[in-house]
Amino acid sequence: MTVHRGCDIPPDLVYDVPRDVWIRPLPDGTLRLGMTDPAQTRSGKLLHILFKKPGRHVEAGQSLATIETAKWAGPFPTPVGGTIVETNEASYAADILVANRDPYGAGWIARLDPDAWPVADADLVTGGEALARYEARIEELGLNCFRCAD
Amino acid sequence: MAAQPPIRLLDLGSVPPVRSQTIYHAVGYAMDADSPDTIMLVSPDAPYVSIGRHQDAAREVDLEYCAANGYPVIRREVGGGAVYLDGNQLFTQWIFQASHLPATVEGRFELYIDTLVRTYRALGIAAEHRPINDVHVAGRKIGGTGAARMDRAEVVVGSLMFDFDTAAMAQVLRVPSAKFRDKVRQSLDDYMTTMRRELGAPPDRDRVVAAYLDACTGALGRPIESGTLRPQELALAEELDVRFQSREWLEEPGGLRRAGVKIHEGVRIGEGAHKAPGGLIRAVATVLDDRLDDLVLSGDFTVVPATMPADLADGLIGSGVDEGALLARVTDYYRRERPEIPGVEPGDWVAAVQRATTVEAPA
Numbered sequence: 001m002t003v004h005r006g007c008d009i010p011p012d013l014v015y016d017v018p019r020d021v022w023i024r025p026l027p028d029g030t031l032r033l034g035m036t037d038p039a040q041t042r043s044g045k046l047l048h049i050l051f052k053k054p055g056r057h058v059e060a061g062q063s064l065a066t067i068e069t070a071k072w073a074g075p076f077p078t079p080v081g082g083t084i085v086e087t088n089e090a091s092y093a094a095d096i097l098v099a100n101r102d103p104y105g106a107g108w109i110a111r112l113d114p115d116a117w118p119v120a121d122a123d124l125v126t127g128g129e130a131l132a133r134y135e136a137r138i139e140e141l142g143l144n145c146f147r148c149a150d
Numbered sequence: 151m152a153a154q155p156p157i158r159l160l161d162l163g164s165v166p167p168v169r170s171q172t173i174y175h176a177v178g179y180a181m182d183a184d185s186p187d188t189i190m191l192v193s194p195d196a197p198y199v200s201i202g203r204h205q206d207a208a209r210e211v212d213l214e215y216c217a218a219n220g221y222p223v224i225r226r227e228v229g230g231g232a233v234y235l236d237g238n239q240l241f242t243q244w245i246f247q248a249s250h251l252p253a254t255v256e257g258r259f260e261l262y263i264d265t266l267v268r269t270y271r272a273l274g275i276a277a278e279h280r281p282i283n284d285v286h287v288a289g290r291k292i293g294g295t296g297a298a299r300m301d302r303a304e305v306v307v308g309s310l311m312f313d314f315d316t317a318a319m320a321q322v323l324r325v326p327s328a329k330f331r332d333k334v335r336q337s338l339d340d341y342m343t344t345m346r347r348e349l350g351a352p353p354d355r356d357r358v359v360a361a362y363l364d365a366c367t368g369a370l371g372r373p374i375e376s377g378t379l380r381p382q383e384l385a386l387a388e389e390l391d392v393r394f395q396s397r398e399w400l401e402e403p404g405g406l407r408r409a410g411v412k413i414h415e416g417v418r419i420g421e422g423a424h425k426a427p428g429g430l431i432r433a434v435a436t437v438l439d440d441r442l443d444d445l446v447l448s449g450d451f452t453v454v455p456a457t458m459p460a461d462l463a464d465g466l467i468g469s470g471v472d473e474g475a476l477l478a479r480v481t482d483y484y485r486r487e488r489p490e491i492p493g494v495e496p497g498d499w500v501a502a503v504q505r506a507t508t509v510e511a512p513a
Contacts, residue, residue: 041254042253042254042255043255044254044255044256047229047406048204048229048404048405048406050204050404050405066203066204068202068203068204068229068406069229069255070229070282071229071255071256071259071282071283071296071297072229072255072296072297072298072299073202073203073204073227073228073229073296073297073298073299074298074299074300075299141253142252142253143253143254
């Protein structure tokens with residue numbers, strides 16, 4: 001069971017739960033990152049996203065993009081430091097709601113060449129531990145997820 | 151949210167325009183695990199224009215007019231549109247540990263706006279929350295609100311509106327025509343209100359602040375204690391003063407495009423044009439809750455009687471903005487009045503009106 005109160009938490013991804021960011025390690029050693037289902041629910045429908053350019057180096061905690069929803073603006077932070085290899089700017093240009101529709105697939109935000117991976121001091125979790133952490137967090141926040149695409 | 155420490159109140163009075171923006175960013179970005187949740191009250195000591203995080207300044211604001219009138223234009227890290235601000239507004243800025251506010255944006259606005267509504271009601275104004283983030287008095291908006299994340303802080307900002315200069319607001323926006331600007335001004339007068347308008351005269355600031363703090367104590371269930379800015383907050387505000395006044399920050403390409411001007415959640419003004427075989431049709435439309443509230447039609451076509459565009463526009467007021475509803479009314483008008491207008495068919499008017507009323511997807 002990967003859905004809790006409507007929030008999908010795929011067990012095969014790595015999560016920074018406090019930052020609401022998912023990471024998918026790719027075979028070439030790079031990392032794909034995006035907003036979680038709880039994150040897109042909490043922020044609401046995207047209105048605009050401004051990406052940092054590929055080639056830029058970012059430290060853990062810095063933003064890879066700035067997001068504006070209808071009522072809120074904020075960063076999309078990376079849990080790990082590295083160099084931006086690619087952004088998903090084209091998908092967002094074609095459909096700004098792509099993260100609201102498909103946060104773990106077509107709605108990915110950036111691909112990063114990490115300075116180190118895995119990261120020893122990062123609070124990252126996966127599988128059953130991720131589910132347990134998210135269940136507790138979702139309950140604490142009183143959150144019910146929905147894919148706010150329409 | 152049990153057993154949380156008191157909220158720090160910072161009543162900063164009047165400050166320069168740039169500081170009225172940088173101060174809440176500074177408190178937000180300086181927040182660490184031990185920082186207090188903060189409610190800040192501040193007014194600018196001179197008029198200025200604030201633009202949203204991703205707006206393009208030159209596209210949204212008449213920069214020449216602002217420069218000629220001494221209005222600084224300042225980008226904020228909160229979203230939304232361009233707005234004229236001055237000392238007749240009391241900014242109410244919440245900078246809270248993210249975990250101390252509701253998890254969703256809607257939840258945060260519900261709490262924040264509850265305090266504004268309670269304040270207005272305590273002053274005798276029948277305000278109500280119009281979700282998601284407007285405060286209305288009998289269908290008119292009073293003040294604006296916005297929200298942002300700044301590192302570990304969730305920030306919600308808005309204002310208590312003593313008075314509002316609708317003429318200045320209409321002047322600072324970059325709009326496509328003088329007619330459009332007139333409509334913006336008219337709609338601001340029609341669909342916005344202030345404490346002055348509701349009460350006859352604006353109340354004393356001290357009375358408003360007292361009512362607001364009572365409202366916050368009641369809504370948040372926490373004590374509020376006067377405090378002071380910490381040195382690191384002040385230092386960061388001084389750094390941000392420089393950044394926020396830099397050309398690079400103002401001219402940063404935002405890329406966010408929105409058609410027309412939003413007066414409040416239910417009211418939008420737009421302009422559109424359509425080239426018909428018989429000439430160009432221009433439409434300036436005000437839409438209230440998906441119905442045409444006002445419409446001006448003009449163009450370079452030849453028509454008898456000459457009053458036909460104005461008559462047709464009058465006949466479309468109240469119509470839904472979908473193609474079917476508009477076409478039915480225009481076709482009915484043509485059948486009844488039989489205007490002589492070569493090369494302009496009912497569908498051409500509908501196309502022009504729909505260009506003015508359709509909200510384009512953001513870039």
